[in-house]
Amino acid sequence: MREKLVAGNWKMHGNQAENKSLLNAVVAGVAELRGKDIAVCAPYPYLSLVQTMLRDTNIVWGAQNVSQYDKGAYTGEISAAMLKDFDCSYVIVGHSERRALYNEDSHTVALKYVAVQREGMVPILCVGETLEQRESGITEKIISEQLDAVMNMAGGASLGKAVIAYEPVWAIGTGKTATPQQAQEVHEFIRARVAIQNAEEADNLVILYGGSVKANNAAELFNMPDIDGGLIGGASLVATEFISICQALQN
Ligand SMILES: O=C[C@H](O)COP(=O)(O)O
Secondary structure, eight states: OOOOEEEEEOOSOOOHHHHHHHHHHHHHHHGGGTTSEEEEEOOGGGHHHHHHHHTTSSOEEEESOOOSSSSSSOTTOOOHHHHHHTTOOEEEESOHHHHHHSOOOHHHHHHHHHHHHHTTOEEEEEEOOOHHHHHTTOHHHHHHHHHHHHHTOTTOOOSTTOEEEEOOGGGTTTSOOOOHHHHHHHHHHHHHHHHHHOHHHHHHOEEEEOSSOOTTTHHHHHTSTTOOEEEESGGGGSHHHHHHHHHGGGO
16 A cells, blocks of 8 residues: 655745744644655755754655765765765655756666665655657657666666656646646556566555645545655645645545
8 A cells, every 4th residue: 555645845945934934834734644644855955954843743854856976076966875864764856957957867867866775765756748748749758768767777776665756847837737637647657667667666656746736736636546645846835735735645
């Protein structure tokens, strides 16, 4: 039985005061949801703050990126071991903003994925197509390439302890959500693709949907058979919205 998960991705937003007030509200608002998997992925400078504020709560925290290297002369980079040192649970890898704005290719994403798993954390691997790719009918080809880079990684990246987030690029921050049916179709494809290599892992794999999830559409999305929760951007910055989205896990 797969556990559903809601993970907030704060992206590059917030400051100490705003983060404290957001977390205070969210912690109180989801306290009754003990047993549900809830995470927030904060910007690096706030890792310590988030770690401290979430101690003894039912929310875990994650990071939004990681270096593919273990250690060394990589100015400005943050290693998986450093994140683990702050009790990080999840690390987003391959977000479309990083693929598009920082030229992260699927091979680099796969190296990051492996680095996260090596430290015992759970990677949230983002995959998804642009509008142009969808309209050209190559959504499945794009997703397959992004998945295969990880599945075919030498040394064997496991999809056993991982989360996949399907994030159609055209739905991110646009207010244009994929319909539950559109999302379900791709989620089902992802699970089937993973099942070719390992049916049990595919069955247990948590696949999140991300892209303009709000309080008013979360339940409908999360009720689809292959949608196991959400990766939430903008709405994770608004306590009432994020709490309602977490509550939608119960339906
Ligand atoms: O990581 C989160 C996604 O990019 C979705 O962002 P959004 O909810 O603001 O559309």
